[in-house]
Amino acid sequence: MKRRDVLNGLAALTGLALLPTARARAATVTGPRTVVLDWGLAETLLALGATPVGMAEIEGYQASVVAPAVPGNVTDVGLRLTPSLELIQQLRPDLILINASQHEQRAVLERIAQVQAPAIYTETGDPYRRSVAITRALGQSLGCSERAEALIEQTRDCLATCARQLQGHRSPVYLLQFFDPLHMGVYGARSLFGDVLTQLGLDNAWQKPTDYWGIAVAGLEDLAARPDANVLYFGNLPPALASGLTANRVWQALPQVRSGRVGALPPFWGFGMLPSAMRFAESLSTALQRMTRP
Secondary structure (H helix, E strand, C coil): CHHHHHHHHHHHHHCCCCCCHHHHHHHCCCCCCEEECCHHHHHHHHHCCCCCCEECCHHHHHHHCCCCCCCCCCEECECCCCECHHHHHHCCCCEEECCHHHHHHHHHHCCCCEEECCCCCCCCCCHHHHHHHHHHHHHHHHCCHHHHHHHHHHHHHHHHHHHHHCCCCCCCEEEEEECCCCEEEEECCCCHHHHHHHHCCCCECCCCCCCCCCEEEEEHHHHHHCCCCEEEEECCCCHHHHHHHHCCHHHHHCHHHHCCCEEEECCCCCCCCHHHHHHHHHHHHHHHHHHCCC
8 A cells, every 4th residue: 555655646746647456456467458649658658568459640650750660450549639439439448548738538538448648748848857757657557667667767878878979069959840931840948859958968049938839930030040050850851842941042041051050850759758759869969960070
């Protein structure tokens, strides 16, 4: 009972309630049958080896989150915000995981199974620290605490390695997602990517306000505020977007563009947890080292 009280206390701090005692005990053997509607939680479950029976928008996950890979026996239950309730019910889950922003779905999902909604992204930010706490709580709840601690430690080791690789890089960094040749989303405070920059000892060039998810909508001219910053954007540029930037005088006049301090990163899901943090840190380290190589 004392151990149970401790675990419940930790769960309360992270916003993730533990399963009832009997079910938690069973989870140490096979784990509860879980359906997950949030990709950050999905990547965490897969990294822990706690494969869900159902997941939302698997094809989109594979394109944006990429890794860990989704096993072929996981059922796609539809859209993240409007999943197929009939299909979820057919899977007979013990547990449904959603994120805190999907609360409008909670009441109807609770008619099927227990629902948990960890708060990863909030008004107060700090998604990296929250991801660590929620990973630990998930490990306890699903009966894989050792794997959860190993994932947390693996993430810390990865970030420490990347920080060492980037010790000589002092320039701030802009992290962008282009919308069109004139507008972009910039990751700043309250974003996972911003938190990772801090862990790596790098400055985020975007210091203006962001939304709930850590993103600000900006124009190309805003990048001129930090002419010393490196510019990295996510994903491959479609031909129309690439040609639009080539023809854009504001873009071509930016100091970063004129000095070749612009680079591409692979596609990323900007609202992930520890697996996304590791993959981003490694990709960022590679990109920055390539940009500064003579």
